[in-house]
Amino acid sequence: MEDIRKSFTLRRTHSIKETVVAAVRRKPLTTQFHALDGVSFEIGEGEAVALLGFNGSGKSTTLKMISGVLRPDSGSVLTRGRVAGLIEVGAGFHPDLSGRENIFLNAAILGMSKKETEARFDEIVAFSEIEQFIDTEVKHYSSGMFLRLAFSVAIHTEVDILLIDEILSVGDEPFQQKCLARIRELHAAGKTLVVVSHDLNMVADLCDRGIFLRGGRVEFDGESHEAVARMRA
Ligand SMILES: Nc1ncnc2c1ncn2[C@@H]1O[C@H](COP(=O)(O)OP(=O)(O)OP(=O)(O)O)[C@@H](O)[C@H]1O
Structure with missing residues (x-):
């Protein structure tokens, strides 16, 4: 990622009077919020990196940039290989389709052929432990069941970046x-x-490297336990 910037437009509710006054004065009724304010880093093949930061620091937005769900306002994101994002649980799921149908749908989104999915289908279902509900429409699933299926599909596909x-x-x-x-x-x-x-303890153990974001900027990038220590400081 190189010098990524992303702003969101924040809306407020206004009275009719405020709206008219703003129009007359030609002032915007919205404000811009910088979710990412010049974020740069490079992640090598095979690295395990934790994105750390307090609520609203820009972690999810950064992940969405890497996955391509969101586009930056400026800067560039380059990825090599197949990227699978477990970002919003069940985001790629269609509520009216069954678990079985959703597995095929999601696997296809992640770039798997029907044959590849068929070959792994049993394994995917077994890992998710929701065999009993596999032909139920997913709108009747609990969030945990959703997660199980989404996670199962993602980790059984041939991805390079998770x-x-x-x-x-x-x-x-x-x-x-x-x-x-x-x-x-x-x-x-x-x-x-x-x-x-x-x-924090889990991610620090899982990942070798930690990138600590604060207010949409990289505050620290280095060894994961040190990144956690900085965050707690
Ligand atoms: N679609 C959007 N529209 C407006 N603001 C947004 C949108 N998405 C994110 N933001 C804002 O951008 C900021 C960064 O959000 P982000 O979800 O990346 O934070 P985060 O570090 O993942 O936080 P958390 O720890 O709470 O999950 C937040 O202030 C959020 O309100």
Whole structure:
């Protein structure tokens, strides 16, 4: 990522009088908010990086830049390889389709062919542990069930870069442990990880490197435990 900037327009509610006065004075009724204010970093192949920062510091926005969900206002983002984002749980899921249909849909979004998905289908379902509900429409799923399926699909695809945003917090403890073990395996196999989590001890152990964001800028970029220490300081 090079010198990424992203602003959002903040709206406020206004009275009719305020609106008229602003129009007469030619003043905008909205304000610009800089979510990312010149963020630059490079992540090498096979690195595990934690994005750290307090609420609203720009972590999720950064992940969305890497995944391509959002485009920067200026600056450039370059990625090499297949990127799978576990950013918003079940974002790629269609509520009226069953779990089974959604697996095929999501795998296709992640670039897998029907054949590849069929070959891994049983494994995906087994990992998610929701066999019983696989033919139920996902609108009837709990958020934890959603997560299980979304996570299962993502980790069974041939991705090079895995983006994980706070999703582990949705699952129950045994599932979290299983996901963590699987994430470690993927890292050991050379996949690149970018993880956002407020569980600082977990991310510091999982990742070698930590990028600490504050107010949309990189405040520290280095060893993960040190990044956590800076954040707590
Ligand atoms: N679509 C949007 N429209 C307006 N503001 C947005 C939008 N998306 C993000 N923001 C703002 O940008 C800032 C950064 O948000 P972001 O989600 O990246 O923070 P975060 O570090 O992930 O926070 P958290 O720890 O709470 O998840 C926040 O102040 C948020 O309100």
